[in-house]
Structure formats: structure tokens, C-alpha cells
Amino acid sequence: MIDSIKDKVRELLDSGEIKGFLGLAEKHGHVAPHLFQQGEDLDIMVLGDGAHPGDARYPLSKYLINLYRAYPEETFGILVRGCDDRALKTLYTWNQLTPNKVIPVGIACPQELADACECSRPYPDDITAGEQAEPRLSETVDTIDNLVLTDRFDYWMSEFVKCIKCYGCSNICPMCFCNECSLKCDDLIKKGELPPEIPVFHHTRAMHMVGRCIDCGLCEEACPSGIPLRTLYKKVNTILSSNFDFTTGMRRGQRSPLNSLEPVKGNK
């Protein structure tokens, strides 16, 4: 799998089509994001698979925003999974990246990872390596939906109370690109309180994920307290898809229904 990625990247770099390739590299036993440049050895390139596939994932599309801001004229290649592909499409819509400056090199996630993520589309549009796995529906959301109201309340409050307000969830989120963040606004979230006011802190973030969350699950992976954030945002996405027939990042150029003044089809 990695060989076909390396071949493609080498071809793109040698032809000068891209200035650099944003991927993952193993350095000193650790997997980290790396910008491969022309003439560079691709031997250290990895796909981030450890004991399980996709053990090391990074918000590469978020780093690409920084590259794009620093070098707006250059074209970069980027390693994408299904979620990264959705991230790119959404970032194009939000004008954070320009599609003609980005060349995605896609890998399809193996079934094991697709199952673990309950991913609705575990593969990008263009697949350079890997086989398309079967999409999965979210069972975690259903499990919580099936609890009685008071149990659901107790469940979430016992999770939210663990929050240490480290902002890890928004720091790693490829969709958190705002210059000013509501979660850092003193009038909304008081400074110096731990945990932050619950559930307001988490609900605020959940509301801001409407039309943005591409369900990569990095927030939950990053959370040191192990709050099931992905489930929370998966619910946001479920509401969007059932009420507005919209899935974030599925189609290029499609705007969030909440960002449109047009009457929305399928609105219930």
C-alpha cells in the first residue's frame, strides 16, 4: 500500500507539479507529520498504522492551511483518508484552501478502521492505495438515544465533568480555524473555572460543529479525559443529515444548510 503512495508522490515531486507533500514520517520511532520536498528520500514515509491501522493520525488538512497561508502561490500534495477528503472539501467551501493548489493522494481505510470509526465514507474520492471498505452507521449514537432521559443526562454530565479545558479538541480539529473562538471568550466561558461550565462548554462547541464536523474523530483521540466527543458531534451530524439531508464534506461546493438563505429541500 505504502509503495503505490510513494510512487505517486515521487512522480508528483519529480514532475514539479507539487512543491511538497504533506504526509507522515517515522522519526526516532515516532510517527509525525512531515513535508516531503523535492529530491528528498521517501524512505521514512509511513501511513501511521501501528498495532491497528490508523493508530497515528494527524489533522494534516489543518497544517495545510498554515502552508497555504505562508505560500499561497505553491501547490502541495497531501495524504488523505476519507475524513481528510471531507475536511478538504469543507475547507474549500469555507475559503480556507484553494482546490487548484491542493493535490490529494488518497488511501482507503481498511475495514477494521472503518468499523472502529463508524465511518460513513471510509475512502476518499480518488483512491491511490487500499480497497474501499464498507461504510458504517453510528451505533454509539443509537445506544445513547435508547437510554431514558435521566440516564442520558447522568451519562453526559459524568463525562463532561471530567473536562480539564485543555482545548485539545479544538486545537486538533481541522475545522477549528476561526481567529476568534467563542470558547475563549470570557463573557461566554469564564476563565479559571474547572471544569468549564457544563454542559454549556461542550454544547457551544457542538453547535459550532454544525456543518463543519467531518467526523474524523481526532477530538476524541486527543481528549486526555476520554470524553466521547465524537459521539456528541456524530449526533450533530445525524440531525443535519436527517433534517436537512446534508452530510458535511460529501460533495464539493455544497454549503451547510445553516449558511444558506435558500429554502432547504427536505426540511422537516
Next chain:
Amino acid sequence: MLKFSGIDDARLKASWVSSAEAPELVHEFATFIRELRDLGPSPLRQDYRKELA
């Protein structure tokens, strides 16, 4: 989302009332207050932070 988090969605109400419709506004408030009284105190009144310490 409130329901998903275990908060009764009857605790949130949005109504559209024009500024020229004072009696309707009063009616909305009065009914909502009555509904909230019936629901009782919010589970959020409890200070969850204290339990942690």
C-alpha cells in the same frame, strides 16, 4: 441536542411574537412559566463541580 444530553426539551421554547401583540407575549410567558413549574427544578441546578473535589 438537549434531548440527546438528557435535558427535557420542554425546558426550551421559541415563539414568534410581534411587538404589537402584547397579550400574546404575556400568554406565552404565562404558559411557559406554568409548564416549567410543572417540570420542577432543572437538573442543571446541581453543582457538578463540587462532586469532583
